[in-house]
Amino acid sequence: MSDTIIRVEKLGKKYRIHHQQVQPYKVLRDVIADKVKDIFRPPWSKSGKPPPMEDFWALQDVSFEIKRGEVVGIIGRNGAGKSTLLKLLSRITEPTTGRIELDGRVASLLEVGTGFHPELTGRENIFLNGAILGMGKAEIKRKFDEIVAFAEVEKFLDTPVKRYSSGMYVRLAFAVAAHLEPEVLIVDEVLAVGDSAFQKKCIGKMGDVSKSGRTVLFVSHNMTAINQLCPRSILLAHGQIEREGMTHGVVTEYLQSASKNNSEVIWGDPASAPGNEKVRLHAARIVCDGKVCSEVKIDQMVQIEIEFWNFLADARNLSAVIYLLDEAGIVVLSTANTTAANLTPDDWYGQAHPVGLYRATCSIPDNFLNDRLYYITVCIVTFDPLRIEVTAEQILSFSVFDTGVMRQAGVGKDWHGVIRVRLPWRTELLPV
Numbered sequence: 001m002s003d004t005i006i007r008v009e010k011l012g013k014k015y016r017i018h019h020q021q022v023q024p025y026k027v028l029r030d031v032i033a034d035k036v037k038d039i040f041r042p043p044w045s046k047s048g049k050p051p052p053m054e055d056f057w058a059l060q061d062v063s064f065e066i067k068r069g070e071v072v073g074i075i076g077r078n079g080a081g082k083s084t085l086l087k088l089l090s091r092i093t094e095p096t097t098g099r100i101e102l103d104g105r106v107a108s109l110l111e112v113g114t115g116f117h118p119e120l121t122g123r124e125n126i127f128l129n130g131a132i133l134g135m136g137k138a139e140i141k142r143k144f145d146e147i148v149a150f151a152e153v154e155k156f157l158d159t160p161v162k163r164y165s166s167g168m169y170v171r172l173a174f175a176v177a178a179h180l181e182p183e184v185l186i187v188d189e190v191l192a193v194g195d196s197a198f199q200k201k202c203i204g205k206m207g208d209v210s211k212s213g214r215t216v217l218f219v220s221h222n223m224t225a226i227n228q229l230c231p232r233s234i235l236l237a238h239g240q241i242e243r244e245g246m247t248h249g250v251v252t253e254y255l256q257s258a259s260k261n262n263s264e265v266i267w268g269d270p271a272s273a274p275g276n277e278k279v280r281l282h283a284a285r286i287v288c289d290g291k292v293c294s295e296v297k298i299d300q301m302v303q304i305e306i307e308f309w310n311f312l313a314d315a316r317n318l319s320a321v322i323y324l325l326d327e328a329g330i331v332v333l334s335t336a337n338t339t340a341a342n343l344t345p346d347d348w349y350g351q352a353h354p355v356g357l358y359r360a361t362c363s364i365p366d367n368f369l370n371d372r373l374y375y376i377t378v379c380i381v382t383f384d385p386l387r388i389e390v391t392a393e394q395i396l397s398f399s400v401f402d403t404g405v406m407r408q409a410g411v412g413k414d415w416h417g418v419i420r421v422r423l424p425w426r427t428e429l430l431p432v
Helices: 027-038 082-089 122-132 139-153 166-179 196-211 223-229 246-256
Strands: 004-018 053-067 071-075 097-102 106-109 182-185 213-218 232-237 240-246 264-266 279-288 296-298 302-312 318-325 331-336 356-364 373-383 387-400
Touching: 004 082, 004 196, 004 213, 027 296, 053 082, 053 097, 053 213, 053 240, 071 082, 071 196, 071 223, 071 246, 071 373, 082 097, 082 106, 082 182, 082 213, 122 139, 122 166, 166 182, 166 196, 182 196, 196 213, 196 223, 213 223, 223 246, 223 318, 232 246, 240 246, 246 373, 279 296, 279 373, 279 387, 302 318, 302 373, 302 387, 318 356
Parallel strands: 071 213, 071 232, 106 182, 182 213, 296 387
Antiparallel strands: 004 053, 004 097, 232 240, 264 279, 279 302, 302 356, 318 331, 318 373, 373 387
């Protein structure tokens, strides 16, 4: 048996994009005349010409190999080709060029709704998915109780899945994909749906899957999860492999290339902003001395402002959460405006929120962070029970630079560590 379970050679996927030309304003007699002329013209255009088309390569000349039992992260910005690659590996679509050699059964979890029939119940979909994976009825029955327990949908097992929430849908879909023992498990960003406890549970399960000798491909914008789960990663950019290798180095390059010191992001249209029917982000920014900034002095306080729309009347226990990450994508600290985490009481936490626009502000003290690049992930969550309403991964970035306050003259060496706090020290002479 070969040690290579996936071999991809010069893989490419081309889509043809049609550009419909905008027609000028016409009076009624012109419209009638055109209709008569259309009888003698090809049906695709009033001008007698086909609409212009453009070839778009979502993937081009992609080659790599994955060994049996590996856990490989696939990262990149939106539009880099990650989802296209997974659809090709899952045989949902065919490549335009190149070839894929895949040894074994594949279970894919690419988006909410993939692989389930909405009219069937949760119970029926478990057996349907198992059959699609090539498993017998007896084999599915052996795993059935484990799947249901993991997905936490016992009460809704005989309910058509079209009535499931997106979180319930993903819980069941992941449980089926992970427990029916495929040789290759492919998981896209769908784990962002649902609460943080289940996300942690899924990451743990993917680790267990890999330890049993099966292969996992994991796409995520959560660099902490990628670092935690994947020893090796592939970075895609513009449909091609930008870098491949140990995750730490790949993630560092990705974050550095993706960062343009984004000190402010504003979503003008709530309909297209990150969030859901309850909460959506409006803005996020880094502020120093009352101004938006991307360069922060090491002895300067920095504030992170998060603005969000609340659409649910009398919503309670809404909380803004910030994750501060270093250059490797490791979370340095997390904080929220909850009573337990807040140094000063927040008048709105725990209170009923009327519909409206809110701003939550967190202050990071001066002489706290070391001189380097940092990223900020912003979340809006509901507590009791905990539910992640909005997540914007690494949406902000800023650089801290040294002003010389903690360096001796002529000494240029870096201080070790991510934080660089001034702490109280005292030296005393002890009696001998």
